[in-house]
Amino acid sequence: MINNAAIMNEARWELMIDINVKSLIWGTEMAASHMRKDKGGRGGRIINIISALGLTTNFPSPIYSATKHAVRAYTSSLAQEPTLPQQGIEYALIAPDIVDTPLIRALDNSRMHHHDQLKDFIRDKQMEPHIVAEGLLQLLHLDNINGAVLSVEKERKTFRHVENVDDGPTFDPSKSAAGYV
Numbered sequence: 054m055i056n057n058a059a060i061m062n063e064a065r066w067e068l069m070i071d072i073n074v075k076s077l078i079w080g081t082e083m084a085a086s087h088m089r090k091d092k093g094g095r096g097g098r099i100i101n102i103i104s105a106l107g108l109t110t111n112f113p114s115p116i117y118s119a120t121k122h123a124v125r126a127y128t129s130s131l132a133q134e135p136t137l138p139q140q141g142i143e144y145a146l147i148a149p150d151i152v153d154t155p156l157i158r159a160l161d162n163s164r165m166h167h168h169d170q171l172k173d174f175i176r177d178k179q180m181e182p183h184i185v186a187e188g189l190l191q192l193l194h195l196d197n198i199n200g201a202v203l204s205v206e207k208e209r210k211t212f213r214h215v216e217n218v219d220d221g222p223t224f225d226p227s228k229s230a231a232g233y234v
């Protein structure tokens with residue numbers, strides 16, 4: 054199950070918290086209750102989409118960033134639950150850099166502060182959505198993804214364990230199935 058829906062709109066920040074955080078928690082809780090092996094389900098994986106802005110801080114979109122940090126903390130905490138092996142559930146995060154989607158195309162200074170000054174930065178950094186999809190497929194091929202954080206940038210994909218997202222070593226998923234640390 055992938056929780057992907059979100060908005061980026063600093064002017065409608067309460068709605069943004071509702072969608073980006075509260076709805077994601079509802080989705081996660083509902084999915085887990087159906088998937089849990091210890092409750093009659095078949096187990097499974099729940100992948101929550103954050104952002105590079107869920108791993109760092111910035112001035113143009115403080116509330117959007119806060120929603121993504123909240124999801125990171127929530128998912129990271131769930132991944133530490135000691136009964137996960139009995140539940141048969143794994144939790145992971147994907148943190149894309151800027152992606153060329155309607156979310157980006159709708160941005161202006163009401164949705165993100167200083168957007169005018171950041172247009173060139175966004176244009177240079179943004180990647181096509183298929184790069185994120187490729188990262189998702191690489192993640193899904195790993196044996197155990199619980200606690201994994203996949204950062205997707207235009208030129209590289211980086212797998213880390215959620216406890217090490219700030220400075221942890223990375224690994225090449227083509228060489229190791231469970232090697233993220």
Ligand SMILES: NC(=O)C1=CN([C@@H]2O[C@H](COP(=O)(O)OP(=O)(O)OC[C@H]3O[C@@H](n4cnc5c(N)ncnc54)[C@H](O)[C@@H]3O)[C@@H](O)[C@H]2O)C=CC1
Pocket residue numbers: 056057058059060072102103104105148149150151152153154155156157
């Ligand atoms: N586009 C970007 O640069 C980046 C996007 N992300 C994240 O990737 C995810 C997907 O974003 P994009 O595809 O870029 O945005 P998008 O605006 O193209 O797609 C977002 C989707 O969420 C859905 N959605 C929004 N509010 C909803 C609601 N109340 N109920 C049901 N569905 C709702 C929309 O219908 C839409 O299909 C989001 O979590 C976003 O924060 C992360 C990093 C960068």
Ligand SMILES: CCCCC/C=C\C=C\C(=O)C/C=C\C/C=C\CCCC(=O)O
Pocket residue numbers: 061103104105106109110111113114149150151152157165171175
């Ligand atoms: C600096 C803010 C740029 C905002 C770009 C617009 C939309 C971003 C949507 C996201 O979800 C965020 C994706 C990427 C953020 C870009 C840069 C983060 C810098 C991270 C770092 O410190 O290296």
